[in-house]
Amino acid sequence: MKTKVFFASALALVLAGLISGCNTDDLQEKTAVQKVSLSQSELTLDLGAAVRLEVVVEPENADYDSVEWISSSESVATVDDDGLVSAVGLGDAVITARAGGQMAQCNVTVIKPEVTEITLDCNEKDILIGESFDITASYKPENVPDVTIVWSSSNASVANVTQSGHVTGNGVGEAVITASVGEVSAKCTVNVLPIEAESVTLNKSELTLEVSDSERLTATVGPVNTTDKTVTWSSSDDKVATVSSDGTVTAVSPGTAVVTATCGKASGTCNVTVTEMTGTRYKLGDTYTTEDGKTGFVFWITDNGRHGKVLSTESVIGSVVWSTENELVGASSLDDGRANTEKVRSMSNYPYAYPAFKWIDDNFGQDWYMLAQEEVADFFKNLNNDPNFKSLLNSNGIYPASMDTSTERSAGEYVYLYYTSYSGTYSVYTYPKGGDAGYGVWEVRAAYEF
Numbered sequence: 177m178k179t180k181v182f183f184a185s186a187l188a189l190v191l192a193g194l195i196s197g198c199n200t201d202d203l204q205e206k207t208a209v210q211k212v213s214l215s216q217s218e219l220t221l222d223l224g225a226a227v228r229l230e231v232v233v234e235p236e237n238a239d240y241d242s243v244e245w246i247s248s249s250e251s252v253a254t255v256d257d258d259g260l261v262s263a264v265g266l267g268d269a270v271i272t273a274r275a276g277g278q279m280a281q282c283n284v285t286v287i288k289p290e291v292t293e294i295t296l297d298c299n300e301k302d303i304l305i306g307e308s309f310d311i312t313a314s315y316k317p318e319n320v321p322d323v324t325i326v327w328s329s330s331n332a333s334v335a336n337v338t339q340s341g342h343v344t345g346n347g348v349g350e351a352v353i354t355a356s357v358g359e360v361s362a363k364c365t366v367n368v369l370p371i372e373a374e375s376v377t378l379n380k381s382e383l384t385l386e387v388s389d390s391e392r393l394t395a396t397v398g399p400v401n402t403t404d405k406t407v408t409w410s411s412s413d414d415k416v417a418t419v420s421s422d423g424t425v426t427a428v429s430p431g432t433a434v435v436t437a438t439c440g441k442a443s444g445t446c447n448v449t450v451t452e453m454t455g456t457r458y459k460l461g462d463t464y465t466t467e468d469g470k471t472g473f474v475f476w477i478t479d480n481g482r483h484g485k486v487l488s489t490e491s492v493i494g495s496v497v498w499s500t501e502n503e504l505v506g507a508s509s510l511d512d513g514r515a516n517t518e519k520v521r522s523m524s525n526y527p528y529a530y531p532a533f534k535w536i537d538d539n540f541g542q543d544w545y546m547l548a549q550e551e552v553a554d555f556f557k558n559l560n561n562d563p564n565f566k567s568l569l570n571s572n573g574i575y576p577a578s579m580d581t582s583t584e585r586s587a588g589e590y591v592y593l594y595y596t597s598y599s600g601t602y603s604v605y606t607y608p609k610g611g612d613a614g615y616g617v618w619e620v621r622a623a624y625e626f
Contacts, residue, residue, distance in 0.1 A: 213231070214230070214280045221285070221286050222289035223264075224289070240276035289317055291315045293316040293360065295313070301366055329353055352366070387427050410436050412434040416432060427448075458481045461474060461562075461564065476555065476558065488540060501530075507520055517533060546622070579619050580592050
């Protein structure tokens with residue numbers, strides 16, 4: 177009986193030892209998560225931005241494996257295991273943090289960011305007319321998508337700008353180039369400067385004139401795109417030679433002078449030598465006598481009066497006609513009466529069929545001719561523009577009102593000019609070559625060149 181009691185006691189001791197050897201923590205109840213909260217419940221992000229959400233799990237000793245992060249729309253916002261929220265698309269998303277059966281949420285709105293600052297690589301720049309350059313614009317924040325920069329100029333006539341920022345100088349002055357995105361802008365001041373003259377070249381470097389002679393010099397300014405090519409003329413000695421604003425040099429007295437053409441800082445010169453006058457010079461209205469004694473009055477001059485044209489003092493009106501034939505002669509020049517007259521003289525039916533030209537031959541000889549249309553016009557212009565010329569002719573009983581020309585319009589027509597003395601104008605008319613003697617036949621005068 178004692179043996180059984182001992183065995184039972186021993187077994188009880190063994191069981192007690194086994195129980196006392198077990199971990200008492202494993203037998204305790206785990207602490208449950210009571211609450212999960214986030215650092216923000218509402219969040220607005222610019223596209224491309226990222227923000228980390230802080231999560232708080234209560235109580236602090238709560239038992240849970242990990243925080244699970246979830247995005248309701250990963251095309252709008254993503255979230256990693258550390259709570260970093262990244263804005264990847266425009267729109268709304270809900271970020272959820274879950275732990276131990278509890279959760280918290282943050283409503284995220286992703287918006288398009290706006291440009292807050294524009295910077296140009298140019299604050300002020302000087303360029304020449306015709307030059308171009310590019311302006312580069314940068315903006316902040318750099319993650320703004322689909323940015324359109326609008327370029328404008330305050331004065332496109334001075335400098336214009338394309339929508340890519342390419343600026344071209346058009347005229348002297350100042351223009352402000354502006355780059356804008358919405359209400360944000362940046363500016364660059366562009367000063368367009370003139371292209372200065374680098375050289376002035378005269379058509380002659382040496383010029384010899386006789387006293388009272390004149391000749392016009394011409395100046396070429398380089399480069400060809402010089403902004404202001406205005407030339408100022410001057411003479412080193414006005415007592416020897418003067419020069420007008422258009423470059424006409426007039427010889428005053430024997431000697432030498434230097435004529436200078438100046439444009440900006442550039443200049444060109446011509447050495448002028450003036451000698452004594454030689455030979456005869458004529459002016460409008462002077463009487464000219466040929467070697468065979470034929471006389472006329474000078475109505476046009478060139479080469480400072482050395483050469484010119486003479487109209488006969490003698491004329492005929494109403495007794496001759498240009499031609500009695502309706503055929504094409506070819507005397508069509510407007511300004512070369514001698515060539516027209518020679519055309520008429522070459523005709524097989526000359527001279528009997530061309531009374532006006534025959535009258536010239538009979539009274540003055542074949543060195544004389546009938547004026548062409550523009551030569552008669554020159555006569556009338558000088559008559560109108562030079563009162564002394566007109567007075568001189570009138571004092572000699574010459575009052576031209578209309579005059580035949582040698583110019584032919586067609587097989588049956590020639591040209592005459594009519595002068596209106598009170599208004600100083602002239603008109604061009606045509607008339608049948610033949611006509612009736614005494615009617616429609618205008619004044620005929622012979623012309624001579626010297």
